[in-house]
Amino acid sequence: MKKIALSLLISSCLLVPASFAKDYTQEDYQQIFQGTNQYKQQKALESLILSGLNDPSIFDMIEAKLNASLPLATKKHPIEYSSWLAKGLGYSGNEKYRASLQAIVEGDYHDKLRKYAQEGLSNIDQFAIWNPILNNQSQYDANQSQKLNVLANALASDDLELKRLAAKRIVNERVYDEFTLQKLADQLISLNKLSNDKLAIDAYAWIAKALSASGNEKFKPVIVTLSETAPEKKLRSYASKYLQSYR
Numbered sequence: 001m002k003k004i005a006l007s008l009l010i011s012s013c014l015l016v017p018a019s020f021a022k023d024y025t026q027e028d029y030q031q032i033f034q035g036t037n038q039y040k041q042q043k044a045l046e047s048l049i050l051s052g053l054n055d056p057s058i059f060d061m062i063e064a065k066l067n068a069s070l071p072l073a074t075k076k077h078p079i080e081y082s083s084w085l086a087k088g089l090g091y092s093g094n095e096k097y098r099a100s101l102q103a104i105v106e107g108d109y110h111d112k113l114r115k116y117a118q119e120g121l122s123n124i125d126q127f128a129i130w131n132p133i134l135n136n137q138s139q140y141d142a143n144q145s146q147k148l149n150v151l152a153n154a155l156a157s158d159d160l161e162l163k164r165l166a167a168k169r170i171v172n173e174r175v176y177d178e179f180t181l182q183k184l185a186d187q188l189i190s191l192n193k194l195s196n197d198k199l200a201i202d203a204y205a206w207i208a209k210a211l212s213a214s215g216n217e218k219f220k221p222v223i224v225t226l227s228e229t230a231p232e233k234k235l236r237s238y239a240s241k242y243l244q245s246y247r
Helices: 002-014 026-034 038-050 056-072 076-092 095-105 111-134 146-156 160-173 178-190 198-213 217-229 233-246
Strands: none
Touching: 026 038, 026 056, 038 076, 038 146, 038 160, 056 076, 056 095, 076 095, 076 111, 095 111, 111 146, 146 160, 146 178, 160 178, 160 198, 178 198, 178 217, 198 217, 198 233, 217 233
């Protein structure tokens, strides 16, 4: 169940349009979740996936919104809204919200809502591991935004799933500033977590795709070297394909 939920989470990241690429401040989140605009709340929830944010004051508001929405969650749109809140609550990585989500899973609610509450429970487990990595400010560059520092921490982590998620987000949002591109290049130069494993190869393939998709000629030699010398044949093949981005 956890793997299924994580796969759904990662797939959902790819459906977010590039226009979503926005930095939310603490004040932004507070204003949005104190309000009634459900579309803005959904976008804010999407942004929490790789924000590193785990401030209970924000997630307390999400939990309150979720609990208030449940009596109305009997038709399509209210069910979708409650489902977004349930899934997003899990991005906190905080055990204090497990009881609320568990009550939905075990309650008399629509199957879709119960499914996303279960995903929220799985997200609590996953983000309890990921948020400390993303929030490790000892690795932050003071000249960069919170968003770019979080992505850099994700790429530098030993967690292949987190590396891949960051690379996918970079591609989707077209985050092609030189700071981020250098972090991607560093990963492809070291290949320190690469092995003959599907996840490892896929993670580095996404990192290569993110770097090459920028079209920045400065980093083309990294992709060329990867296409010629990567230890895994499949990764060399991916890199060769991505070289077309520079033509």
